[in-house]
Amino acid sequence: MDYRSRRTMPAHRRVSSTLSVSSRDDTPGTPVPTNITVSVRLKPGQPSQAAPSQSSSSPSWPTTATTIAVPDVGVFGFDNVFGPTTNSQQVFTAVAKPVVNAVVEGYHGTIFAYGMTGTGKTYSMRGLPSQPGIIPLAVADIFGQVSFATTTISVSYLEIYNEHVKDLLNPTVAADTLKLYDSPDSGLVRVRNLRCVRVATIQELNDLVSQGDLARRTEGTEYNAVSSRSHAVLQIFLEKSDPLTSATSTTVLSLCDLAGSERAAADIERRKEGAYINRSLLALGTIIARLSAASAGTGASASSAATTTTDSHDHHIPYRDSKLTRLLQHSLSGAALVSVLCTIDTHNPARHALAETVNTLRFAARAKNVAITPARAVATTAAATNSAAANAVIESLRLDLERERAETEIVKVELAEVRKQAYEHRIREQEKYDREKRELELQRDALKDRVTQLTRLILGAGPGAAGITSPDKPRATIGISAELDRYKTRVEELERKLAHSQITDNSTTTSAVSSSLSSPLSSSSASSSTDLLLQQKLHSAEAEIKELREYLADKDRMINALKRASSFATTTTASRSQDPAEHALRPLHGSTINIHADTTSSSAAAAAAAGGDMTPLANPKLRRSVR
């Protein structure tokens, strides 16, 4: 198909023109010639299964040069159907050469390879050293055509994975700095911070592509077939300057090895990838179908669609639904050439492969806006028309459903992600809480030790003990005993709290964990209330510990003061017994150790007695809790 014979003016000069003139053939299954080319390539099977000619791939999937019949589904018609023996040069000539020619002449052009994993997308785009694919052949062709006196060539190579852009020529650059924007200079959507390298030779360009491929493959070794879960886009920019006016114009050839179109697996990461891929492929399919309809004269003006994002029928053109379609927005206009190569493997024995192959053909059919001819031949033209109309309605409903499914899948995946994070957060909080609780237990044990110490002190201050004069003994003992009682009460209270938190803790942890694991898409309110409960418990535990620390520090000071008071009293008693006159001058008049029920005054009195530095307990809350 020679587009040059149908073109009027290059896209950058006259955007409103389309590149095709169609003569419609209403036979179902026959594609209308437009500026969208859709081709299907069949992967060869095992040598014994390979068909000898291009016209029959396998006995059960009969093909001609433009049709393929799928058992129990129907006959699909495209611009080209390549049998398993078609070589890469033949594929290039039919699929890519017209697009390359258009780009050299001043139009934008895009070539897509679409299909499920392992069907030959990369093989078709990159090829092998012995069998170069579309990319190396296109590069050689461009260099053979352009004049370097007026044209400069530059190249960028990126990957879109889970809607994040990765620069394959500069893989270390952070994905979040690679932002898509409308470039006023070129009129294209470009990627900020993406490396774009000017090249002078075929070798330089091919080396950069190989370098980019390595960046893809590195990721591919980590997970199985990650490369098939991303879209790789190689863009070759031709900047032409007019020698008379010095005006420049840029056209771009975009070569896209799309992510595998197969449905995602049960694994959450794979599902997430699948959801993003699905959405972008659906958007791409919708846009290409609109373009196809527009350039066939059956639908919207696609050239205006490229700039307005709605067509003349006010249909929304979903360029912004995915990074891929946004990036290619101006290359997916009515003024650009698009070629879609769908790869299929009719020999794949996997159970889901047949459904995936049919899906690939449906995508291709939609891109070309062709109805699928029902498997059984129809008797009359009227019946054929009715059938085609019915098929169109069914197809439209099927697409609506698929779009809904893709959106639902994305919401589900995002929800599952949020729930996973919430679950991990809960586990972290639980661990923190457990740590705090252990600390609380240690504090309790320390308090118990203090109780023991105080008990010993009481015994030391008992009848006959040295250090406290006999009139003061009962008061001191009563004071310390009261203190001891409060300690004991406090310890009991603490133990009750710990026991209670243990019970609540076990039940909330069990329910939180089980709800998170058993139903990833439900009970969000239950999990948030569990979070709240855990947080409350944690805060009260923290407050408790702080209080205890202060309390303990106070008690330490008090015990030290008591000890100092005790040794002071011993010294004074000893000296008094030696010199009674001196007794009258001792600083402790009346009650030597004035320990009352109030912790502050007892501590302060003891400190005063000892000449120590003990400060009154400042925290009224703690005083309350001690009581």
Ligand SMILES: Nc1ncnc2c1ncn2[C@@H]1O[C@H](COP(=O)(O)OP(=O)(O)OP(=O)(O)O)[C@@H](O)[C@H]1O
């Ligand atoms: N037309 C073909 N002729 C010979 N070999 C082919 C052909 N198509 C594919 N292959 C071989 O099949 C294997 C898978 O092909 P390829 O890697 O191109 O698939 P793919 O669709 O790009 O897969 P993925 O999505 O996983 O990257 C490769 O070993 C490739 O060489």
